[in-house]
Structure formats: structure tokens, C-alpha cells
Amino acid sequence: MLSDTLTDELERYRIGPRIKALRLKKKMGLVQLGAHTGLSSAMLSKIERGQLFPTLPTLLRIALVFGVDLDHFFSKEGPRMAVTRKGQRLRLPVPAGGEIPAYSFESLDYPIADRRMDAYFAEFTGPANPSKPHQHGSAEFIYVLSGRLNVNVDGEEVSLEVGDAVYFDSNVPHSYCRGGIGNCSAIVVTTP
Amino acid sequence: MLSDTLTDELERYRIGPRIKALRLKKKMGLVQLGAHTGLSSAMLSKIERGQLFPTLPTLLRIALVFGVDLDHFFSKEGPRMAVTRKGQRLRLPVPAGGEIPAYSFESLDYPIADRRMDAYFAEFTGPANPSKPHQHGSAEFIYVLSGRLNVNVDGEEVSLEVGDAVYFDSNVPHSYCRGGIGNCSAIVVTTP
DNA sequence: GAATATATTTTCATCTCACGACATTTTTAC
DNA sequence: GTAAAAATGTCGTGAGATGAAAATATATTC
Numbered sequence: 548m549l550s551d552t553l554t555d556e557l558e559r560y561r562i563g564p565r566i567k568a569l570r571l572k573k574k575m576g577l578v579q580l581g582a583h584t585g586l587s588s589a590m591l592s593k594i595e596r597g598q599l600f601p602t603l604p605t606l607l608r609i610a611l612v613f614g615v616d617l618d619h620f621f622s623k624e625g626p627r628m629a630v631t632r633k634g635q636r637l638r639l640p641v642p643a644g645g646e647i648p649a650y651s652f653e654s655l656d657y658p659i660a661d662r663r664m665d666a667y668f669a670e671f672t673g674p675a676n677p678s679k680p681h682q683h684g685s686a687e688f689i690y691v692l693s694g695r696l697n698v699n700v701d702g703e704e705v706s707l708e709v710g711d712a713v714y715f716d717s718n719v720p721h722s723y724c725r726g727g728i729g730n731c732s733a734i735v736v737t738t739p
Numbered sequence: 740m741l742s743d744t745l746t747d748e749l750e751r752y753r754i755g756p757r758i759k760a761l762r763l764k765k766k767m768g769l770v771q772l773g774a775h776t777g778l779s780s781a782m783l784s785k786i787e788r789g790q791l792f793p794t795l796p797t798l799l800r801i802a803l804v805f806g807v808d809l810d811h812f813f814s815k816e817g818p819r820m821a822v823t824r825k826g827q828r829l830r831l832p833v834p835a836g837g838e839i840p841a842y843s844f845e846s847l848d849y850p851i852a853d854r855r856m857d858a859y860f861a862e863f864t865g866p867a868n869p870s871k872p873h874q875h876g877s878a879e880f881i882y883v884l885s886g887r888l889n890v891n892v893d894g895e896e897v898s899l900e901v902g903d904a905v906y907f908d909s910n911v912p913h914s915y916c917r918g919g920i921g922n923c924s925a926i927v928v929t930t931p
Numbered sequence: 932g933a934a935t936a937t938a939t940t941t942t943c944a945t946c947t948c949a950c951g952a953c954a955t956t957t958t959t960a961c
Numbered sequence: 962g963t964a965a966a967a968a969t970g971t972c973g974t975g976a977g978a979t980g981a982a983a984a985t986a987t988a989t990t991c
Contacts, residue, residue, distance in 0.1 A: 553796045560809060562795075576938055587980045592940060599978060602948085603754075603792045604745045617752060618813035690926050692884075734882050736928045768967060779951045784969055791949065794977090 562606070562620045563595040569613045570595075584608045687737045689713050689723075694731030697724040707733075754798070754812045755787040761805045762787075776800045879929045881905050886923030889916040899925075 570580050577588035586608060593599045610617050691707045698705055698713055699722045706726050707713060725731045762772050769780035778800060785791045802809050883899045890897055890905055898918050899905060917923045
């Protein structure tokens with residue numbers, strides 16, 4: 548017998564329902580999916596209803612048919628919405644110590660507990676010194692609202708203007724630097 | 740015996756190495772981890788070296804000890820950067836059929852292959868009709884650039900003005916609707 | 932409406948393979 | 962060098978994943 552607490556926790560991932568959703572989206576039946584995966588429709592039925600948990604090889608077979616990653620089945624949920632008004636953003640503490648901060652952040656999704664993204668409004672001020680290179684999370688997205696922003700990702704430097712956007716893997720070292728003369732503001736979205 | 744191709748594909752997730760990394764970060768030994776998880780050190784050793792793949796309950800036990808989500812073991816890697824210039828965005832095809840589209844999308848991260856976010860520049864035009872309710876991905880973030888935008892998440896409706904932002908779970912049905920008189924543009928970021 | 936086809940769930944038996952106990956080897960400490 | 966600890970190898974067991982076939986449910990056709 549499977550431990551109850553583990554079973555419950557696993558079911559919170561709703562692996563089965565997600566498989567079913569993928570299947571229905573492609574308008575497939577269980578037998579049809581069974582044919583594609585080489586698995587019996589009986590077992591697929593049980594998996595979809597959380598009656599048993601597939602082994603990783605089995606789950607991978609299913610994932611391959613739908614062209615999705617395994618992590619498609621493991622992202623946690625937590626229905627919630629958080630509105631952040633322009634004038635009521637939470638200003639985030641400046642990371643560094645005694646230096647004059649080259650930029651400031653305001654959270655755009657602070658109230659979210661189980662977040663899959665972190666969204667910030669960033670304002671780059673002062674002299675055009677690059678921020679300390681840092682790396683975190685898994686991906687980062689930046690959209691320039693005003694001014695000019697230079698972004699350095701793993702040595703590669705690009706200059707962004709208003710309306711430009713950049714997306715990159717934030718596991719590699721990266722840094723920002725205000726370009727041009729005036730201030731620069733941008734939306735920054737990162738994934739944990 | 741496990742199918743070779745499946746095994747190879749599974750190993751690309753490097754589940755074992757990730758467990759080992761977590762363990763070493765906490766300066767744990769295999770026996771110690773075994774004590775915490777209730778698993779034998781022998782098996783943990785095999786799992787770390789990809790000699791066998793844990794069942795989901797087993798993997799969950801390990802995850803719980805380290806305080807990580809299951810998807811921590813399934814995220815794929817792929818360092819890359821994609822810059823999208825304001826005038827060179829890829830206009831995305833309008834989903835619906837013959838109707839007048841109420842909004843248009845321009846991708847802000849199109850070149851990224853293995854993306855963890857999808858970023859769009861959206862422009863809401865025409866009459867203030869709500870878009871068809873839809874649900875997808877796992878999370879969504881919207882930042883209003885101009886005009887006024889009404890967002891409906893699972894029945895809950897909010898009106899956003901310039902500079903406002905909203906974050907919500909996009910597994911639940913949601914829809915947009917241009918508010919006010921003029922057009923409305925926004926940044927939309929979603930996670931897959 | 933019955934009849935046919937199709938899709939899903941249940942039952943039940945099989946058998947793989949995850950898993951642990953213990954032995955062996957390798958590494959670290961001293 | 963030896964002793965202790967940590968990691969890996971060997972082997973047997975059984976939980977539970979998986980499939981075959983039957984039973985049930987759902988849809989379709991005449």
C-alpha cells in the first residue's frame with residue numbers, strides 16, 4: 548500500500564487530470580492514446596483518475612506523444628490573483644550595502660504566495676554603472692518602458708530601446724546598465 | 740528491461756545528479772539522506788547515478804526533505820537569449836475565425852525554443868467586447884502600457900489602468916476586455 | 932425504441948523492477 | 962599504517978505497475 552500522506556501530496560500535482568486534458572485537447576480516446584504510447588487503455592484510465600501513479604518511463608512515453616516536457620506534469624497550482632496598482636507598489640529593499648543604488652525595484656506581484664514568476668517594475672537611475680553580475684532563477688524577461696537599457700548576458704551585451712524586449716536564461720551571469728542620458732524604466736519578469 | 744531510448748531520454752533530465760547536488764549542498768551523506776527519507780542509502784546511490792529511476796512516491800520523499808517541488812527535478816536546461824526589437828516583432832495569428840479580432844498579439848520572445856515563459860505585446864482594439872474565456876499554462880502576468888483593461892479571472896473582474904499589473908493562475912478560465920474609450924496595450928507574460 | 936459501435940472502467944492475474952538487507956569496496960580521518 | 966565512514970555492489974523479495982479480457986457506460990445509427 549502506498550503511504551496515504553505521500554499519495555495525497557502526489558495527487559495535488561494532478562498528473563492524471565493533466566494527461567486527460569492533453570488527450571481531450573487532441574480529441575483522442577484512451578485506446579487511441581494507448582496505441583500511440585504502447586500502453587493499455589486500462590492503465591491509462593487508472594492513471595488519469597489518480598488510481599495509480601505511472602513510473603517515469605511510462606509517464607515519459609505519454610509526454611513524448613503529446614510533445615511536452617516531463618515538467619509539464621509537475622508544475623504546482625495555486626489559484627490566486629494579485630492586482631498591483633501603479634501607486635501602491637511595494638518598493639523592494641535595495642540589495643547592496645552602502646553604495647548609491649543604480650536602480651530600484653517595485654514588485655508587481657507581491658501578494659502571490661506560490662508564484663511561478665516574479666514581476667518587477669525597475670527604474671534605473673544615477674550614473675550608468677552596470678549592476679553587479681548575478682544569476683538566479685531559470686529565465687528572465689525584460690521589456691523597456693522608457694530610456695535605454697544595456698543588458699549583459701554571459702558576456703554578450705545588447706542595447707535595448709523603448710519597446711524592445713529580451714528573454715534569456717538567467718542561470719548564467721547577467722547584469723543591467725542604464726544606457727543613454729536619462730533614466731530608464733523597465734518591466735522585469737523572472738521565473739523561480 | 741527498460742527500453743533504451745526511454746532510459747536515455749529520461750537520463751537527459753539528470754534527476755540523479757540534481758538530487759546529489761541538493762544533498763551535497765546540505766552537506767549530507769547518503770546514509771543521512773536515507774535516514775531523513777526512510778530510503779536505503781544503497782538505492783539512493785543508484786538513483787543518483789541513474790542506475791534506476793525512482794517511483795514518484797520515492798522521488799517525492801526526497802523532494803520533501805529538501806523542501807523542493809517535484810518539478811525541480813524535471814526542468815530542462817538550455818541557455819539562450821532572444822532580443823526582440825520594437826519594430827520587428829512577430830505578429831501572432833489571430834486565434835478565432837471570421838470575426839473581427841478584438842485584440843492582436845506580438846511575440847516578445849519568439850526565437851526561444853525551450854521557453855519557460857511566453858511574453859507578448861498585446862493590443863486591444865475595436866469594440867469593448869470581452870475575449871473568449873480561455874485557460875492555459877499555469878500563470879499569467881499582465882502589465883498595462885496604455886488605455887484601460889478589464890480582466891476577468893474565474894468570474895472576478897478587475898479594471899486596470901496604466902501602470903497597473905495583475906498576476907493570476909491561468910488554469911482557471913479568464914478573459915480580457917478593453918475598458919474605456921481608446922485602445923489598450925499591455926504586456927502579457929505567461930508560463931507554459 | 933432496439934441494435935450497433937465506441938469509449939471507459941472494473942476485475943484479476945502476471946511479472947517487472949523498485950527497494951532494502953547485507954557484503955564489499957572505496958574514501959576519509961588520524 | 963589502521964579505523965571509521967561513506968559509497969557501491971549483490972541478491973532476494975514483494976509492492977504495485979501493467980495488460981488481457983470482461984463488464985459497464987456512452988454515443989450513434991437505423
